[in-house]
Amino acid sequence: MPQRAIALFSGGLDSVLAVFWMQHLGFEVIPVFFAAAYIFPDKALKVAEENGLKLEVRDISEKHLEMLRHPKRGYGKNLNPCIDCHSLMIQEAALMLPELGADFIITGEVLGQRPMSQNLDSLKAVDKMSGAGDLVIRPLSQKLLPDTKPIREGWVNKDQMLDISGRGRSRQLQLAEQFGISHLQPAGGCLLTDHNYSLRLRDLMRHNQDSLQNVKLLRWGRHFRLTDEIKLIVGRDAADNAGIESENYPGLYLKIRDVEGPLGLLTVQEPSEEVLKLAASIVLFYSHKASSPAYIKYGVDKKFNQEIKVEKCPENILRSYLITS
Numbered sequence: 669m670p671q672r673a674i675a676l677f678s679g680g681l682d683s684v685l686a687v688f689w690m691q692h693l694g695f696e697v698i699p700v701f702f703a704a705a706y707i708f709p710d711k712a713l714k715v716a717e718e719n720g721l722k723l724e725v726r727d728i729s730e731k732h733l734e735m736l737r738h739p740k741r742g743y744g745k746n747l748n749p750c751i752d753c754h755s756l757m758i759q760e761a762a763l764m765l766p767e768l769g770a771d772f773i774i775t776g777e778v779l780g781q782r783p784m785s786q787n788l789d790s791l792k793a794v795d796k797m798s799g800a801g802d803l804v805i806r807p808l809s810q811k812l813l814p815d816t817k818p819i820r821e822g823w824v825n826k827d828q829m830l831d832i833s834g835r836g837r838s839r840q841l842q843l844a845e846q847f848g849i850s851h852l853q854p855a856g857g858c859l860l861t862d863h864n865y866s867l868r869l870r871d872l873m874r875h876n877q878d879s880l881q882n883v884k885l886l887r888w889g890r891h892f893r894l895t896d897e898i899k900l901i902v903g904r905d906a907a908d909n910a911g912i913e914s915e916n917y918p919g920l921y922l923k924i925r926d927v928e929g930p931l932g933l934l935t936v937q938e939p940s941e942e943v944l945k946l947a948a949s950i951v952l953f954y955s956h957k958a959s960s961p962a963y964i965k966y967g968v969d970k971k972f973n974q975e976i977k978v979e980k981c982p983e984n985i986l987r988s989y990l991i992t993s
């Protein structure tokens with residue numbers, strides 16, 4: 669009798685509960701987190717560790733980005749294509765079944781919890797689109813849902829499934845206490861629900877620049893569109909500067925010569941004199957310590973072997989290039 673399942677694990681309480689519920693019924697459950705350039709596993713890893721679960725993380729950035737360009741069921745409030753995203757994750761989990769020796773998939777979805785993405789129609793859409801819906805069990809709501817293969821075949825006893833629905837959290841909290849689950853407050857690991865991030869991503873899409881390499885940069889710094897082809901990214905703090913550097917983007921890097929300050933990255937290596945001056949003046953604007961005019965060092969491969977003297981960019985001009993609402 670099949671006893672092993674893959675769990676889609678977000679790190680949210682419901683996903684932890686789904687795992688614990690199936691474990692307490694005797695199933696072996698392998699929690700999996702699907703990461704992408706804007707979906708990060710940090711929170712899920714922490715929650716898994718705190719609850720003694722070994723989390724498998726798989727990066728599906730390319731496939732996710734491909735789906736994100738044309739989601740069949742559209743976007744949510746921002747650029748979050750939640751229905752298509754769930755469907756892709758189920759599809760990916762289904763592909764992993766043979767590799768992990770598992771027979772079906774569980775998710776922590778609760779019927780009616782999210783009006784748009786977890787009503788019955790959406791769940792059915794997810795299942796249909798994924799092509800693997802017949803292998804999915806949603807332990808927290810399965811009593812209220814159509815039977816799938818694991819129920820029909822008797823691998824899972826429907827009577828042992830739960831009938832939680834709606835937006836209330838009391839039953840989940842009760843169960844969490846019963847299982848001794850420690851959980852974080854709901855907090856997104858997905859930047860697609862973030863308004864400003866979505867604006868930056870939309871800008872890339874509008875300019876046909878939504879390659880994975882460009883998308884990866886979006887999580888760091890302030891973003892300026894200088895021309896249809898060229899963007900400037902400026903770190904807001906040391907973490908941003910380190911993040912920008914870590915992406916190894918093949919552009920032109922800029923920093924202030926004589927004082928500590930932000931790292932700038934132009935997305936081309938040979939900008940015109942005019943664009944270079946503008947970029948340097950924006951980088952200089954973000955240093956309180958630097959005087960104006962001042963020297964900005966720049967170069968490719970982070971070599972900073974050239975320099976240019978500029979004034980700080982006036983704020984109103986800088987704002988006209990900033991990608992924001």
Ligand code: SF4
Pocket residue numbers: 707748749750751753754858859860861
């Ligand atoms: S919030 Fe992000 S990760 Fe979660 S389903 Fe929506 S698009 Fe996917």
